[in-house]
Amino acid sequence: MLRLEGVGKRFGGLPALDDVAFTAPPGELTALIGPNGAGKSTLINCITGVLPASAGSIRFDGRELCGLPPHAVARLGIARTFQNLRLFPRLSVLDNVLTGLTAEAGRSMLMAMLRLPYLRHRERQLRLRALEALDRFGLAGKADWPAAALAYGDRKRVELARACVGRPRLILLDEPVAGLNEAETALIGQELRRLRAAGHTLLLVEHDMELVMSIADQVVVLDSGRCIARGTPDEVRKNPLVLEAYLGRTSVTA
Amino acid sequence: MTRRERLCYFLALHRTGLTVAALSLALLVYPLVERNPYTLGVTNLIALHVIVVLGLNLFIGYAGQISLGHAAFFALGAYGTAVATVTGQLPAWVAMAGVAALVALLALVLGLAALRLSGHYLAMATLGFNIVVHTVLLQWDAVTGGPSGFSGIPPLAVGAFAFDSEWRFHFLVWGFVLLALLLCLNLVRSGVGRGLAALAGDETAAAALGVDIRRAKVQVFVLSAVLASLAGSLFAHCYGYVSPDSFDIFASADLVIMVVVGGMGSIWGSLFGAALITVLPEWLEIFATYKDFVHGGVLVLVLMFLPQGLVTGLVDLVRVRLALRRRGDVAA
Ligand SMILES: Nc1ncnc2c1ncn2[C@@H]1O[C@H](COP(=O)(O)OP(=O)(O)OP(=O)(O)O)[C@@H](O)[C@H]1O
Ligand SMILES: [Mg+2]
Numbered sequence: 001m002l003r004l005e006g007v008g009k010r011f012g013g014l015p016a017l018d019d020v021a022f023t024a025p026p027g028e029l030t031a032l033i034g035p036n037g038a039g040k041s042t043l044i045n046c047i048t049g050v051l052p053a054s055a056g057s058i059r060f061d062g063r064e065l066c067g068l069p070p071h072a073v074a075r076l077g078i079a080r081t082f083q084n085l086r087l088f089p090r091l092s093v094l095d096n097v098l099t100g101l102t103a104e105a106g107r108s109m110l111m112a113m114l115r116l117p118y119l120r121h122r123e124r125q126l127r128l129r130a131l132e133a134l135d136r137f138g139l140a141g142k143a144d145w146p147a148a149a150l151a152y153g154d155r156k157r158v159e160l161a162r163a164c165v166g167r168p169r170l171i172l173l174d175e176p177v178a179g180l181n182e183a184e185t186a187l188i189g190q191e192l193r194r195l196r197a198a199g200h201t202l203l204l205v206e207h208d209m210e211l212v213m214s215i216a217d218q219v220v221v222l223d224s225g226r227c228i229a230r231g232t233p234d235e236v237r238k239n240p241l242v243l244e245a246y247l248g249r250t251s252v253t254a
Numbered sequence: 255m256t257r258r259e260r261l262c263y264f265l266a267l268h269r270t271g272l273t274v275a276a277l278s279l280a281l282l283v284y285p286l287v288e289r290n291p292y293t294l295g296v297t298n299l300i301a302l303h304v305i306v307v308l309g310l311n312l313f314i315g316y317a318g319q320i321s322l323g324h325a326a327f328f329a330l331g332a333y334g335t336a337v338a339t340v341t342g343q344l345p346a347w348v349a350m351a352g353v354a355a356l357v358a359l360l361a362l363v364l365g366l367a368a369l370r371l372s373g374h375y376l377a378m379a380t381l382g383f384n385i386v387v388h389t390v391l392l393q394w395d396a397v398t399g400g401p402s403g404f405s406g407i408p409p410l411a412v413g414a415f416a417f418d419s420e421w422r423f424h425f426l427v428w429g430f431v432l433l434a435l436l437l438c439l440n441l442v443r444s445g446v447g448r449g450l451a452a453l454a455g456d457e458t459a460a461a462a463l464g465v466d467i468r469r470a471k472v473q474v475f476v477l478s479a480v481l482a483s484l485a486g487s488l489f490a491h492c493y494g495y496v497s498p499d500s501f502d503i504f505a506s507a508d509l510v511i512m513v514v515v516g517g518m519g520s521i522w523g524s525l526f527g528a529a530l531i532t533v534l535p536e537w538l539e540i541f542a543t544y545k546d547f548v549h550g551g552v553l554v555l556v557l558m559f560l561p562q563g564l565v566t567g568l569v570d571l572v573r574v575r576l577a578l579r580r581r582g583d584v585a586a
Contacts, residue, residue: 048462049461050458050461050462069461069466070458070461070462071461071462071463071464071465071466071467074461074462074463074464075464079462079463080462082458082459082462086456086458086459086462087459088451088452088455088456088459089455090451090455090519090562090570091448091451091452091455095448095451098445098448099448099449099451099452099460099463100463101445102445102448102449102452102463102464102465103463103464104445105444105445105446105448105449106444106445106446107446107466108446109441109446109473109474109477112440112441112444112445112446112447113437113438113440113441113444114437114440115440115443115444119444123443123444123445126445142577145573145577145580145581146570146573146574146577148570148574149573149574149577149578149581150581151581162463
């Protein structure tokens with residue numbers, strides 16, 4: 001489904017990614033872990049076209065993503081969340097989630113201005129879907145709040161709801177449970193399992209090892225921009241290279 | 255549901271349509287009550303400004319860009335109509351549509367070039383465009399009449415019915431306003447409109463959701479230029495006379511101030527902003543004398559304390575406060 005080969009990225013002269021290669025098989029959850037500054041967010045940015053990769057190829061269903069602008073990548077059915085939340089603070093919670101359906105809402109500005117019956121009908125359906133997504137994340141009661149008024153945990157969930165509502169084929173999650181308490185983390189974990197069961201392919205960047213080890217089908221470890229290990233959670237846990245990479249700085253459970 | 259709840263639900267569901275209907279009714283009744291041509295002249299001028307400000311507000315508030323050159327599009331509409339109807343002897347409606355199409359084309363070319371820029375650079379580029387247009391209007395005597403202006407533009411007419419008095423023009427120009435208002439309201443309540451709101455909030459996030467940022471910006475720029483051009487044509491027919499003075503960079507700045515007072519991204523706020531800034535110098539002598547000071551002061555104060563603009567800023571403030579209070583209640 002998602003296949004990376006020799007992906008590299010340099011900032012100025014400094015390599016942030018170097019010869020990264022792995023495959024995220026369809027319907028599975030691939031976890032991407034690594035110490036701070038390993039290049040995990042950079043990799044997600046390269047896949048989604050936010051940053052151009054300096055080398056290598058990124059293929060999604062056989063299609064080359066390198067060189068595509070971010071909106072074209074999104075329209076192929078690839079959704080993402082951001083490590084530093086990027087909600088639209090002035091929009092209501094419901095509208096925030098509805099922006100996740102932009103690709104389905106129609107592109108023509110002229111049609112939008114005329115608001116023809118078919119568009120009204122579609123708008124109603126999208127609204128229902130957005131409300132349904134909010135309901136799943138326990139946010140239905142706050143649909144009309146401005147996003148700026150939400151607590152941190154709620155904001156994280158809104159961003160996740162926004163990424164899933166369009167039923168994307170591939171979802172890239174950059175630390176979805178960072179800063180959340182145990183109960184909130186459990187809820188997100190449950191939601192991730194449900195997404196995988198529904199057939200979505202997921203790429204999860206996360207520091208919460210407990211969550212990663214319990215949920216991932218495959219774990220990829222990055223260190224200083226290089227892919228140092230790959231395998232099932234058990235294999236990776238026992239890999240000496242991984243232990244070293246983590247022990248060099250913090251502990252495995254960091 | 256009780257009857258009261260049902261009524262509230264109905265009102266909430268159709269609030270936009272109902273507000274537009276109420277506004278239309280008020281505009282229909284107003285000239286029956288108010289027959290003073292001077293007052294009607296002022297409200298007609300408000301209407302002309304509203305048409306421009308609606309488009310400019312989409313560009314500033316939704317596409318998140320800045321333009322200090324929209325008076326130039328207004329000028330092109332006005333002079334285009336003047337030249338086409340008087341010199342070219344074209345039918346007025348044809349001229350109006352043709353000029354708007356040409357302005358759209360120009361805005362497209364300009365937008366493709368200038369919208370690579372952002373922030374200060376875009377402001378400078380649009381400002382420069384306004385200065386160029388203004389200079390051409392002043393210097394190209396043979397076509398534009400130079401500094402003394404261009405007169406003798408006929409009023410618009412439908413068949414034998416000419417919109418040749420303030421009273422008659424009221425219906426025409428406010429009809430245009432209502433049409434533009436409806437189109438804009440439809441746009442912002444659509445998926446495309448949400449994409450634009452996202453774009454104004456955070457370009458990276460908007461792009462990741464599938465919004466083609468460059469295309470959207472250029473489209474809104476063209477739309478706002480067309481609205482300004484149409485308003486310019488109406489302006490020319492309303493006064494029968496145009497001169498370069500009405501379209502200098504201060505006119506552009508006034509338009510931006512109207513947007514800022516109305517609030518970024520607020521369609522209804524555009525009505526309020528255009529009305530307030532148009533009426534102030536008429537109401538109070540002191541505003542007329544120190545117009546540029548007052549406008550500059552308003553701009554600075556609003557942007558310092560409410561960066562989203564006056565009306566939108568206040569509304570946002572109240573909404574967040576209310577939600578925070580409810581959040582407190584839930585937690586308690
Ligand atoms: N826009 C940029 N310009 C220059 N250097 C950058 C840029 N973005 C990231 N880097 C550098 O690239 C390296 C990888 O950063 P990245 O954010 O991808 O790490 P990460 O694995 O996501 O870390 P964390 O776990 O802290 O989120 C870091 O050394 C960082 O300083
Ligand atoms: Mg990161």
